[in-house]
Amino acid sequence: MMMSTFMPVVLWSDGLLAVLLAVMVAFVFYVRRRPPLIEAWRKVGGSAAGMASATVLLFFMAVGVLDSLHYRPLLPGKAGAAPQYSVEVKSALDALLSDLREKSEKTYSAPLAAHLFAKQTVEMEGRQVREFPRLKHGGAHLADPPRQWRDDLEDRIWVGLGYAALAWLGCVLLVTLACARGVGLAGACVNVWAARTVVNWRAVLITLGLMFAVVGPVAVLAEGYHVFGTDKVGQDVLYLSLKSVRTALIIGTLTTLVMLPFALMMGIVAGYCGGWVDDLIQYLYTVLNSIPGVLLIAAAVLMLQVMIENNAALFATAAERADARLLALCAILGLTSWTGLARLLRGETLKLRELEYVQAARAFGVSGVRIMWRHVMPNVMHIVLIAVVMDFSALVLAEAVLSYVGIGVDPNTVSFGSMINAARMELAREPMVWWSLSASFVFMFLLVLSANLFADAVRDAFDPRLARRVRLPRFFKKA
Amino acid sequence: MLAYFIRRLLYAVPILIGVNLATFVLFFVVNTPDDMARMQLGHKRVTPEAIEKWKAERGYDKPLLFNEKAEGAAQITDTIFFEKSVKLFVFDFGRADDGRDIAHEISSRMGPSLAVAIPVFLLGLYATVSLALLLTLFRATYLDFWGVVVCVAMMSVSSLFYIIGGQYLVSKVWNLVPISGYASGIDATRFLILPVVIGVIAGIGSSTRWYRTLFLEEISRDYVRTARAKGLSDSAVLFRHVLRNALIPILTGVVVVIPLLFMGSLLTESFFGIPGLGSYTIDAISAQDFSVVRAMVFVGSVLYILGLMLTDLSYTWVDPRVRLG
Numbered sequence: 009m010m011m012s013t014f015m016p017v018v019l020w021s022d023g024l025l026a027v028l029l030a031v032m033v034a035f036v037f038y039v040r041r042r043p044p045l046i047e048a049w050r051k052v053g054g055s056a057a058g059m060a061s062a063t064v065l066l067f068f069m070a071v072g073v074l075d076s077l078h079y080r081p082l083l084p085g086k087a088g089a090a091p092q093y094s095v096e097v098k099s100a101l102d103a104l105l106s107d108l109r110e111k112s113e114k115t116y117s118a119p120l121a122a123h124l125f126a127k128q129t130v131e132m133e134g135r136q137v138r139e140f141p142r143l144k145h146g147g148a149h150l151a152d153p154p155r156q157w158r159d160d161l162e163d164r165i166w167v168g169l170g171y172a173a174l175a176w177l178g179c180v181l182l183v184t185l186a187c188a189r190g191v192g193l194a195g196a197c198v199n200v201w202a203a204r205t206v207v208n209w210r211a212v213l214i215t216l217g218l219m220f221a222v223v224g225p226v227a228v229l230a231e232g233y234h235v236f237g238t239d240k241v242g243q244d245v246l247y248l249s250l251k252s253v254r255t256a257l258i259i260g261t262l263t264t265l266v267m268l269p270f271a272l273m274m275g276i277v278a279g280y281c282g283g284w285v286d287d288l289i290q291y292l293y294t295v296l297n298s299i300p301g302v303l304l305i306a307a308a309v310l311m312l313q314v315m316i317e318n319n320a321a322l323f324a325t326a327a328e329r330a331d332a333r334l335l336a337l338c339a340i341l342g343l344t345s346w347t348g349l350a351r352l353l354r355g356e357t358l359k360l361r362e363l364e365y366v367q368a369a370r371a372f373g374v375s376g377v378r379i380m381w382r383h384v385m386p387n388v389m390h391i392v393l394i395a396v397v398m399d400f401s402a403l404v405l406a407e408a409v410l411s412y413v414g415i416g417v418d419p420n421t422v423s424f425g426s427m428i429n430a431a432r433m434e435l436a437r438e439p440m441v442w443w444s445l446s447a448s449f450v451f452m453f454l455l456v457l458s459a460n461l462f463a464d465a466v467r468d469a470f471d472p473r474l475a476r477r478v479r480l481p482r483f484f485k486k487a
Numbered sequence: 488m489l490a491y492f493i494r495r496l497l498y499a500v501p502i503l504i505g506v507n508l509a510t511f512v513l514f515f516v517v518n519t520p521d522d523m524a525r526m527q528l529g530h531k532r533v534t535p536e537a538i539e540k541w542k543a544e545r546g547y548d549k550p551l552l553f554n555e556k557a558e559g560a561a562q563i564t565d566t567i568f569f570e571k572s573v574k575l576f577v578f579d580f581g582r583a584d585d586g587r588d589i590a591h592e593i594s595s596r597m598g599p600s601l602a603v604a605i606p607v608f609l610l611g612l613y614a615t616v617s618l619a620l621l622l623t624l625f626r627a628t629y630l631d632f633w634g635v636v637v638c639v640a641m642m643s644v645s646s647l648f649y650i651i652g653g654q655y656l657v658s659k660v661w662n663l664v665p666i667s668g669y670a671s672g673i674d675a676t677r678f679l680i681l682p683v684v685i686g687v688i689a690g691i692g693s694s695t696r697w698y699r700t701l702f703l704e705e706i707s708r709d710y711v712r713t714a715r716a717k718g719l720s721d722s723a724v725l726f727r728h729v730l731r732n733a734l735i736p737i738l739t740g741v742v743v744v745i746p747l748l749f750m751g752s753l754l755t756e757s758f759f760g761i762p763g764l765g766s767y768t769i770d771a772i773s774a775q776d777f778s779v780v781r782a783m784v785f786v787g788s789v790l791y792i793l794g795l796m797l798t799d800l801s802y803t804w805v806d807p808r809v810r811l812g
Binding site: 291292294295296297298299300302303304306307308310311313314315317318401405408409412413414415424428432435440445449452453456457460461464 | 510514518525647654659750753769773777780788791792
């Protein structure tokens with residue numbers, strides 16, 4: 009019998025992420041049957057900024073999902089003996105990037121360097137010499153780094169660009185073929201590049217082109233170098249940055265997933281029922297709201313640390329423990345952030361309750377629960393959607409700050425916050441170690457910026473009030 | 488007016504009780520004092536005596552809610568709930584782990600916190616309102632478009648990077664002001680310039696965009712059309728009519744944070760070494776000093792509720808149509 013070479017591990021956050029993806033797929037099917045929603049999503053699809061940012065977000069999501077397929081590799085053991093699995097939990101992304109993961113150096117090295125960043129005493133022909141030692145992996149294929157380094161880099165960048173061009177042309181072809189129905193290939197070409205398609209493919213293709221032009225060379229360079237350098241213990245910074253993406257995504261999405269049922273139920277029930285139920289729910293969220301967010305989170309995380317410390321036996325691996333902490337952080341962030349959405353929903357429900365169709369449903373004797381479920385909830389969903397996408401970027405930013413303060417993710421979890429925290433100490437060094445900070449800055453900026461732009465596109469499409477607000481009176485425009 | 492204010496004050500009482508109960512549950516019921524002791528003393532090889540000693544030092548050795556051993560009123564008062572939670576109402580916070588009186592510490596650290604927070608607040612408000620007005624004046628032009636793009640980009644940068652980048656550029660490369668530190672009196676200025684400037688810049692993105700939306704909303708009103716129709720210039724309408732009306736939501740939106748300025752900013756203070764309440768909180772969090780965190784939670788809530796009340800009052804002040812009663 010073939011022994012499997014790994015044991016799949018489903019961490020809680022992996023499971024919840026899968027649930028989230030399933031919800032998204034279900035939502036797509038839900039939207040497909042409702043023309044008004046299709047119309048709104050078409051607006052998002054037609055917006056250049058929206059589609060460009062969605063492309064970048066999808067890339068990050070792919071990284072995050074790959075990093076969420078966890079397993080424990082089989083340890084080499086005697087034939088016939090019971091299989092032993094490593095206690096180290098890896099992910100599909102780790103397997104893909106095993107090169108980056110395993111090629112670690114001794115300590116700091118600058119991006120694309122062939123030598124360590126600091127002088128070390130090494131033994132050469134029996135003498136002790138202080139010099140910059142060669143890296144074990146970065147540029148190890150070069151016989152004479154100072155002379156070959158430049159040419160090698162250029163070669164690799166060109167090869168990378170070549171791959172990128174190929175991949176990009178493939179995408180262009182696919183898109184053109186997909187849009188060719190009814191207009192022919194030439195017509196599709198014109199339509200795509202004049203941005204006359206329903207989905208703004210031009211924006212997608214341009215973004216893809218830019219992304220490939222960066223990812224291609226980086227991928228080829230990463231085979232022989234540490235593109236973003238290495239950190240204090242010699243880990244590749246590019247690898248760490250890619251790993252941080254999952255943490256950011258989990259915090260940004262699962263927090264909302266956790267708090268959403270709460271906010272929906274509380275908001276709608278408070279608005280619909282009124283009376284003492286309303287008073288009670290309002291009291292609850294005023295109390296939660298009046299505790300400053302950071303302090304509430306700090307207090308809860310402190311207590312969480314105590315709990316995890318005292319129940320260490322519950323977790324089989326370090327990864328499970330870190331995962332529990334990550335999820336708990338999501339829950340705590342959710343606990344502090346549901347109040348805002350609940351208040352919005354309550355206000356909207358108060359308005360909807362008085363509308364004719366709800367009155368009619370009540371007159372027909374439809375039960376309260378059913379009215380809330382069938383008639384009120386679908387009509388507040390646009391608020392929920394807007395809140396969800398707008399919260400995402402705020403949560404990603406919050407994670408970095410919280411981890412910096414020491415009340416964020418587990419120290420073993422790679423995240424933007426922990427990267428910044430580790431890199432901050434090195435700013436005082438002379439010369440400065442700038443690369444881990446820059447890498448986390450670039451990745452975080454791209455992620456949050458695209459999330460912000462996408463949120464704007466969604467809000468513009470779904471918030472009718474806003475559309476009216478931004479349309480200016482004609483006479484007011486400058487001549 | 489006075490009656491309304493008193494009623495608001497009475498409203499605040501149940502909310503504060505709720506906050507107090509929530510912190511009590513969080514700090515003493517979710518984890519027992521024994522758990523906390525074990526955590527702080529290092530959870531391996533902790534003798535029961537050491538735990539008892541730790542608890543006795545902090546007054547955690549009493550029963551939670553009801554003391555059966557005591558007599559009379561002491562049955563209620565000689566408990567953790569009364570000692571640690573009820574006493575918060577009279578701002579008796581007890582002592583921190585290092586033995587200092589928390590209430591005294593808080594009052595002496597408010598000054599430095601305010602020295603940073605008030606300039607950041609005022610300058611930030613001034614800068615963002617001006618920028619938003621500028622964008623509104625040039626609405627539907629390239630300036631407006633790129634202004635909004637820059638705002639969104641600035642919103643997407645973590646505040647950590649503003650601080651780190653600012654410290655690096657201004658203090659390390661240009662050597663203009665000290666990287667961190669604090670002095671009392673007028674000497675403090677040179678320590679305060681950088682945190683204030685960074686605080687203002689970090690807030691520009693989101694506030695400017697938000698105020699611009701408010702201005703645009705105001706501009707589509709009928710009175711603006713009337714003012715234009717009677718021949719007022721675009722800028723006259725903007726500054727004299729739109730600005731004044733849009734200030735209502737802006738002011739009432741910022742009033743709620745005024746009391747919270749006392750709390751200082753966690754990040755700014757810890758990066759710049761300013762001995763305010765923000766760095767006090769951060770130190771307490773990293774030292775896991777539960778009593779300080781508990782005290783700060785309570786103070787923060789009191790200030791927030793105060794902010795809500797001020798918001799209501801400010802409505803009557805800026806908008807004469809609103810009458811409270």
